[in-house]
Amino acid sequence: MLMKKWRKSLLPNEFLWRLTFVNIVVISSFIILSSWAIYHTACFLADGMSVMSPQKQNQFNITLFQYLWLLSVPTIFIGSFIHFYITKKMTQPLKDMIDSTKEMKEGQFPKRIEANSAGEIGQLIGHFNDLVQQLKDNEEHRKKLISDLSHEFRTPLTNINGYLKALENGVLEGDKELYRSLYLESKRLTSMLEQLDQLKEWDHISKQSFMQKEKTDIGVLIEQSVDMFQLLMAEKDMKASVQIEPQLVHVYVGGITQVISNLIDNAIRYYEGEGPIRIKGEVLNTEYRLSVSGPGLHIPDNERDKIFERMYRVDPSRSQETGGRGLGLAISKEIIGHHHGNIGLESNEYYHSFWFTLPISD
Structure with missing residues (x-):
């Protein structure tokens, strides 16, 4: 216990100064031991030659000691300075990370930290920057x-x-x-x-990760979902064009049924124009693709990626009339993501096609 206290009181508090202090001790010890070995070896060899008088031998020893001393001291200082400079540059990102964590502790999001290397410290800083950005995005999304x-x-x-x-x-x-x-x-x-x-x-x-998947014919799920909306489409005087290819897929039936229903409901809810709602399910190589297409409100190009975000609606006033909450597509994106599939929107002015793909072999 006393040894630990003595060690803590002796070493500086900051990591950089601790590392520099240890390095100075190591360098100094190495140079002193090397000089001591060189000095005694040279003195021993010179003494063994028996060509010098005792006075000259003593003068040689003193001169050698002075030269070794003059060489060792600057070497220690120069080596320590170079080590301090390089270490400071290498550990600066770590110091910046400490300052950033203090800012995060106070509820602020720090600026991006610049990494000076591509090694382990560079990777650590990169992951830290990604974490800060993710937390920032989550906070903005939460607000x-x-x-x-x-x-x-x-x-x-x-x-x-x-x-x-x-x-x-x-x-x-x-x-x-x-x-x-x-x-x-x-x-x-x-x-x-x-x-x-x-x-x-x-x-x-x-x-x-406890989603219970099972092998099922997705064509049957699509047909069942379409049948559920037949009465509603008849009341609104809408028609549907349905083309479905059967295919066995490994899915969570309740979740995929909900996605299909969300897309069909979305097409009916925001239907505006003429022509049928087209529902097409087809096999494309290793994927099954379902698209639900129909006329509707104009969706600006810069809003197409946002349409799958929670609570997002292209036209809030129209959504109030139709009962839309901006959650159905967000739920669909979550479900498809858990099935390792993709979901998206293709739009041409006032005609839109919402689609999703599922891997057949998953």
């Missing part, structure tokens, strides 16, 4: 999600509170139509909460 949720919940809650206040004050009289409006607003809130729970569930499934 946006909270803001969107606040906005989404505020409108129906305001409507419900307004109706209830009016009923309490006698401004309105309760009737069937009013109660239906309150019910629809309540159902709207419940629907949002259910979709958020689904997202949370899929996040949990992703982390725990």
Whole structure:
């Protein structure tokens, strides 16, 4: 215990100075021992030759000692300085990382750290920068999600509170139509909460990896999903063109059925124009591709990648009318990602095709 305390009090606190101190001790010890060996060897050899008088021998010893001393001291200082400079340059990213972690501890996101090498320290700094960027993206996404949720919940809650206040004050009289409006607003809130729970569930499934997959004919799943929307399409006077190839795939049936339903529901919900909704399932080499296409709202080029983000909607006002929450496509992206597939959008002005692919051999 006393030895540890003595060692801590002797060595500097900072890592760079500790490393430099140890290096100085090592260099000094090596040079002193080498000089000592050279000095005694030279003295021994000179003495053994017996060509010098004792006075000259003594003078030789003193001169050799002085030269070794004059050479050793500058070598120690120069070597220590070079070591300090190189070590400082190598460890500067680590010091920057320490400062960055302090900033993160205070709730701030630090700037990107520049790595001076491609070795282990460079890799460590690279991973640290990626981690900071990921945390920053997550924080921005969290703030946006909270803001969107606040906005989404505020409108129906305001409507419900307004109706209830009016009923309490006698401004309105309760009737069937009013109660239906309150019910629809309540159902709207419940629907949002259910979709958020689904997202949370899929996040949990992703982390725990306990998704139960099974071999099934995806063509049958598509046909069943299309049948579920036949009545709704008939009510809206819409037609569907369906072309499906059968294929066995290894999937989580409940999840893929939900994705298919989300894409068809999205095409119906935002249908605008003429022509049928085209649903096509086909085998492409080692993948199965399903596309749901139809006319709809214009989607700007810079918003096509964002359309699969949570709570994102191209036209919020239109989504309020159709009941869209900006969660269905986000859920679909999560599910397809867990199946090692891809999902995307192809758009041509007012005609859009949402698609996903699944590996056949997975």
